[in-house]
Amino acid sequence: MQMKKFINDPHHLLPELLEGLALAFPRQVRLVGTNIVARAVPKAAGKVRLVTLGGSGHEPGLSGFVGEGMLDYSVTGEIFAAPGAPRCIEAIQMAAKDSPGVLLVVLNHAGDVLSANITMQAAKKNNIPVQMVLTRDGISYGQNSDSANDRRGLVGCMAVYKVAGAVAEQGDSLDECLRIAQKMEENTRSLAVALRTATHPSTGHTIFELGDDEMEIGMGQHGEAGTGRMKMKSADETAGIMLDMLLENLGVAAGENLLVVLNGSGATTLMELWIVFRAVSKILKARNINLVRSAVGEFITTQEQAGFQIMIARMDTELVRLWDAPSNAPYFVTR
Amino acid sequence: MQMKKFINDPHHLLPELLEGLALAFPRQVRLVGTNIVARAVPKAAGKVRLVTLGGSGHEPGLSGFVGEGMLDYSVTGEIFAAPGAPRCIEAIQMAAKDSPGVLLVVLNHAGDVLSANITMQAAKKNNIPVQMVLTRDGISYGQNSDSANDRRGLVGCMAVYKVAGAVAEQGDSLDECLRIAQKMEENTRSLAVALRTATHPSTGHTIFELGDDEMEIGMGQHGEAGTGRMKMKSADETAGIMLDMLLENLGVAAGENLLVVLNGSGATTLMELWIVFRAVSKILKARNINLVRSAVGEFITTQEQAGFQIMIARMDTELVRLWDAPSNAPYFVTR
Numbered sequence: 001m002q003m004k005k006f007i008n009d010p011h012h013l014l015p016e017l018l019e020g021l022a023l024a025f026p027r028q029v030r031l032v033g034t035n036i037v038a039r040a041v042p043k044a045a046g047k048v049r050l051v052t053l054g055g056s057g058h059e060p061g062l063s064g065f066v067g068e069g070m071l072d073y074s075v076t077g078e079i080f081a082a083p084g085a086p087r088c089i090e091a092i093q094m095a096a097k098d099s100p101g102v103l104l105v106v107l108n109h110a111g112d113v114l115s116a117n118i119t120m121q122a123a124k125k126n127n128i129p130v131q132m133v134l135t136r137d138g139i140s141y142g143q144n145s146d147s148a149n150d151r152r153g154l155v156g157c158m159a160v161y162k163v164a165g166a167v168a169e170q171g172d173s174l175d176e177c178l179r180i181a182q183k184m185e186e187n188t189r190s191l192a193v194a195l196r197t198a199t200h201p202s203t204g205h206t207i208f209e210l211g212d213d214e215m216e217i218g219m220g221q222h223g224e225a226g227t228g229r230m231k232m233k234s235a236d237e238t239a240g241i242m243l244d245m246l247l248e249n250l251g252v253a254a255g256e257n258l259l260v261v262l263n264g265s266g267a268t269t270l271m272e273l274w275i276v277f278r279a280v281s282k283i284l285k286a287r288n289i290n291l292v293r294s295a296v297g298e299f300i301t302t303q304e305q306a307g308f309q310i311m312i313a314r315m316d317t318e319l320v321r322l323w324d325a326p327s328n329a330p331y332f333v334t335r
Numbered sequence: 336m337q338m339k340k341f342i343n344d345p346h347h348l349l350p351e352l353l354e355g356l357a358l359a360f361p362r363q364v365r366l367v368g369t370n371i372v373a374r375a376v377p378k379a380a381g382k383v384r385l386v387t388l389g390g391s392g393h394e395p396g397l398s399g400f401v402g403e404g405m406l407d408y409s410v411t412g413e414i415f416a417a418p419g420a421p422r423c424i425e426a427i428q429m430a431a432k433d434s435p436g437v438l439l440v441v442l443n444h445a446g447d448v449l450s451a452n453i454t455m456q457a458a459k460k461n462n463i464p465v466q467m468v469l470t471r472d473g474i475s476y477g478q479n480s481d482s483a484n485d486r487r488g489l490v491g492c493m494a495v496y497k498v499a500g501a502v503a504e505q506g507d508s509l510d511e512c513l514r515i516a517q518k519m520e521e522n523t524r525s526l527a528v529a530l531r532t533a534t535h536p537s538t539g540h541t542i543f544e545l546g547d548d549e550m551e552i553g554m555g556q557h558g559e560a561g562t563g564r565m566k567m568k569s570a571d572e573t574a575g576i577m578l579d580m581l582l583e584n585l586g587v588a589a590g591e592n593l594l595v596v597l598n599g600s601g602a603t604t605l606m607e608l609w610i611v612f613r614a615v616s617k618i619l620k621a622r623n624i625n626l627v628r629s630a631v632g633e634f635i636t637t638q639e640q641a642g643f644q645i646m647i648a649r650m651d652t653e654l655v656r657l658w659d660a661p662s663n664a665p666y667f668v669t670r
Contacts (some may be wrong), residue, residue: 002548004530004641006570006607013606016570020609023616024597024631059605195339201606213337235341235351262359267602267639270394271348271536272341274355281358296359297666298633304602306339306639326670331632333668335661 003204010202014056014078021063025330028067033090035083037063037074045098048168048177049073050161052105053088053119054112055080057201058221060331061300065158067329070165071105079202080222082111085118092123092130101129101174103181105160107153108136109221131174133181135160137190137311139249141218141228146249152220154190155263155300155309159323162332166325180322187314189250190263191242192219192226198266198303207305215307217242223302235272239279239310246312247287254288259323261294261311266301268308273297280310293323299331338539345537349391349413356398360665363402368425370418372398372409380433383503383512384408385496387440388423388454389447390416392536393556395666396635400493402664405500406440414537415557417446420453427458427465436464436509438516440495442488443471444556466509468516470495472525472646474584476553476563481584487555489525490598490635490644494658497667501660515657522649524585525598526577527554527561533601533638542640550642552577558637570607574614574645581647582622589623594658596629596646601636603643608632615645628658634666 007013014035022031025040032038049072054062057079066074075091077083088104095102102123106116116132123130136148137156164181195215197206207223210216215233218226233241252258262277264270273296284291292315300309315323327334342348349370357366360375367373384407389397392414401409410426412418423439430437437458441451451467458465471483472491499516529551532541542558545551550568553561568576587593595615597608608631619626627650635644650658662669 002567004547004567006530006573006603006611006643008569008571008610013610016613017606017609020611020613020616020631023626024609024612024629057606059609064605195341201604212339232337232339234343236343238341266604268341269536269601269636269638270399270633271352271392271638274352274359274394275343275348276341276355277359278351278355281355291358294359296355298605301604303604303606304639304641308341328670333670335663335668335670 003199005199005201007201013201014076017056017059018076028328028330033094034087035076036087036091037066037076039066039072047099047171048174049095049099049102050105050165050168051075051091051095051102052161053083053115054107055082057303058300061158064331065161065329067327069169069325069327070161070329070332079200082115085115088115088119089122092119092128096128103164103174103177104130104132105157105181106132106134107157108134109152129174131178133160133178133185135185137188139189139191139245141226154192154221155261155311156188156190158261158299159188159259159313160184162327163319163322166322184313184319188311189246190309190311191217191246192307192309193217193238193242194219194265194305194307196267196306197223198305201303219307221300221302223305235275236279239276240283242310243280243283246310250312250314252289252314257290257292257315258284259293259313259315260291262296263300263309263311264298265305265307266298267304267306273308276308292320338534340534340536342536348536349411352391352394353411363663363665367429369422370411371422371426372401372411374401374407382434382506383509384430384434384437385440385500385503386410386426386430386437387496388418388450389442390414392638393635396493399666400496400664402662404504404660404662405496405664405667414535417450420450423450423454424457427454427463431463438499438509438512439465439467440492440516441467441469442492443469443486444488464509466513468495468513468520470520472523474524474526474580476561489527489556490596490646491523491525493596493634494523494594494648495519497662498654498657501657519648519654523646524581525644525646526552526581527642527644528552528573528577529554529600529640529642531602531641532558533640536638554642556635556637558640570610571614574611575618577645578615578618581645585647585649587624587649592625592627592650593619594628594648594650595626597631598635598644598646599633600640600642601633602639602641608643611643627655
């Protein structure tokens with residue numbers, strides 16, 4: 001069966017999708033070096049630069065968050081594949097120019113971490129001031145005592161980009177950017193659910209299998225199996241199961257303040273996300289937890305997978321202010 | 336087979352999805368009257384109010400565009416069904432309070448137009464100053480001489496909301512809002528393509544049928560058949576076919592300035608939309624047509640249908656300025 005996607009040559013997905021992004025948002029982003037997305041108008045000297053790296057196929061993430069108030073550079077890999085270290089080093093060198101330092105934000109996935117570690121070593125050798133933060137928000141189904149390093153990176157990276165980006169924008173030091181990024185990262189948890197698989201655009205194969213009446217909780221960002229396969233549930237029931245696990249894992253108590261991001265995987269309608277968000281909101285209210293900020297949309301997808309991620313983050317006054325700070329990134333404009 | 340959507344009772348979709356929207360964006364929108372979406376903070380007296388009406392199931396449209404700089408009220412119908420006239424009249428009466436007048440923006444679909452016409456008569460009887468603009472951007476496949484009234488409303492309404500909303504925000508008269516809305520409407524054309532159908536969330540039935548290797552150009556906003564059924568084409572070829580028809584229908588000449596909106600139908604990835612946008616951009620460049628503004632994302636969907644709409648609009652300095660004006664609508668924030 002022919003793959004039903006609007007593409008050209010499956011071997012040229014990456015340069016074509018990046019070119020499209022840059023052409024669609026010429027006032028926000030441009031392409032530099034080898035498949036690296038940068039701000040169209042780089043901030044003048046003296047600002048800490050935020051760099052991220054990761055595979056493609058998750059649009060708008062990660063490159064959709066390059067812009068004033070968020071990322072400075074996004075180093076892109078092929079579909080679901082980490083970019084190699086040489087291109088990450090290329091980006092770090094560009095970023096370090098006229099800058100007091102670089103904060104590298106990396107999602108916790110083996111390939112990305114490997115490239116990031118080589119990049120950090122190279123930076124050290126070249127006396128480039130770089131700090132790295134690993135985003136480890138994705139919890140597993142039924143595992144409430146997981147250690148941070150067991151958790152993979154899901155949509156939580158977006159919250160780190162946003163608050164660390166805001167700190168960098170106001171001219172703060174690399175240490176301060178790192179402190180804020182780490183605070184955000186430590187206080188963020190996400191959990192994914194899937195209803196239907198997607199097709200890998202390079203190979204034309206479906207990414208996983210799921211029964212006609214099944215859903216799976218705990219999926220990874222690339223459709224990796226979760227451990228929570230079960231009969232499909234209603235929106236309210238699904239939100240309840242997932243939120244229980246998230247709140248317990250993060251240790252959220254009554255009276256605390258939360259940011260909730262509801263991130264569609266690709267084919268789940270916004271209608272469904274709004275209905276799920278309603279359930280999330282009601283559950284938090286019943287538990288006397290304050291929903292202080294929220295975002296509902298598609299931020300980091302898995303092709304046309306049906307499903308979503310719920311992200312919760314413990315917020316204080318400082319993080320709320322930085323979350324609210326202005327951004328002109330193509331897919332997260334805030335005023 | 337069980338419907339694979341995250342919902343609760345299929346008979347309560349509308350109130351639940353609206354509640355979710357209002358809970359997710361409490362600083363932008365709130366619910367008033369009977370399933371009417373209004374701004375959270377209504378503008379003080381003296382401003383022309385923009386009201387729209389239409390069925391649900393197309394999220395984020397239409398209610399996702401209520402906010403400062405765009406709509407004042409969105410009157411929502413059930414899934415793919417026009418709201419009845421009584422609720423439209425209810426919204427018009429709210430909108431007219433302390434206002435010099437109301438601009439009603441209606442997508443050209445039989446049910447919506449019927450409700451709108453009854454509403455206009457009621458407003459006239461009650462001496463409420465209302466003007467109406469009908470958005471008729473959707474062209475048919477292979478019909479370059481269609482008359483305006485043959486064209487159905489597709490994503491073009493968003494451009495009308497944006498520019499007319501900006502004029503209303505700056506305190507201009509109802510006549511001026513109408514002039515701008517009409518100018519935008521007359522200069523806008525859209526064309527849809529589908530690759531894969533979606534499931535109607537109330538009935539659980541698929542909306543249309545399409546072969547495994549087929550695509551269809553000219554689809555309506557609710558999955559109504561187009562007349563351009565053909566073998567699937569590449570992103571570049573599809574963009575070429577569609578753009579040829581759009582440019583001819585609108586009569587665009589070399590040297591003119593265009594806004595292009597690429598609107599995903601629901602399940603088509605942003606990766607694909609960026610690749611299609613790249614093609615659109617190259618074709619326009621080759622024809623010496625200036626791409627002055629663009630937007631790429633999901634604005635008005637058809638559940639999880641795979642496909643997209645290309646919208647083109649002839650822009651002058653005035654329309655570009657209004658398109659760029661700030662908006663805080665949940666799904667179209669501009670700065």
